[in-house]
Amino acid sequence: MTIDPPEPERPSRELGVEEAGIATVVEALAFCGANEIPHPGGTLLAHLERVHALLTEWGARPALRLAGLCHAYYGTDGFPTALGDPAEPDRLAAIVGEEAERLVRFYAGCDRGFSYPRLADPEGPFKDRFTGAVTSPPLPLRRDFAELTAANELDIMRVNPELRARYGPGLLSLFTSWKGLLSDSARRAVQTTLR
Template sequence: MAIDRIATLVESLASYGANDIPHPGGTLLAHLERVHALLTEWGARPALRLAGLCHAYYGTDGFPTALGDVAERDEFAALIGVEAERLVRFYAGCDRGFSYPHLAEAEGPFKDRFTGAVSRPPLPMRRDFAELTAANELDIMRVNPDLRAQHGPGLLRLFTSWRELLSAPAWQAVQTTLP
């Protein structure tokens, strides 16, 4: 992926205020950049890495501050690409309490927190979601020891239940970050 495209996206995220938004990992922008770096380190494909860089654009179930409006998806897709935007929207839309326990199930239900709709995402989408979630949570656990102590054991249980969805590098990072 071209370095200038990443730099342009980082500038865009900064222009939306990501560098001024407090986050458990410093600023939101710093966290987004680290998630992108983790996914790159793990060998994720370009669209997933871009989704990692922009995963909180619409806010999330765990971090409601949004940089942009989910009603303006086409404009954001023009910036990051259709596939990456689709991953960002899917990630942002997750009702975690409902969806997390079922993600590893072959026909597990997934609830959209924006619409309330329940779907049964295909395996590739569930794998992407698990990988992005692992990168997001592991970044926070690496930079915030208090949150690691508080949430690490639960995340280890969750990611262990998702083991078959995670890439080998992501699973290795789970094991080294959440002992």
């Protein structure tokens, strides 16, 4: 099912997308079934809301916080269940804005096995799992991606001790290698959660 909620309000540019439309986004995600899809710590929607809250706590800008709220909309390399079709980006962009939608699509497209170990390299090669294309995203985009990835994984580690025991050491190593990409708040959260 894809987002097609009844007449979402267009956010005001003065207020910003998030402040004007966060309830609409949550409603749209529920409409797509995110509140019924199991996920560590409850439902996918609960996870998405916690990732959004973490990014807010870390001081992320509104577009990145909204991307956090919708990061699994197209599915991911680690969670293939999709709420929408990446070939129809206008549906998501209509409620979160174009920048947040682009971040969600970029996040969803990550071939983790290829991209994670190289993300902090000077060229940061990134492989799109949908197209197979390898690009060198600009540093600000890689920073957004790293921040969103950390928020996503740390939420899962916080709510599931078994997964933390299994994957925590590897994530600590990965996020330590990304220290130049993560905000101070994210780095502190990595240390607190994974040590």
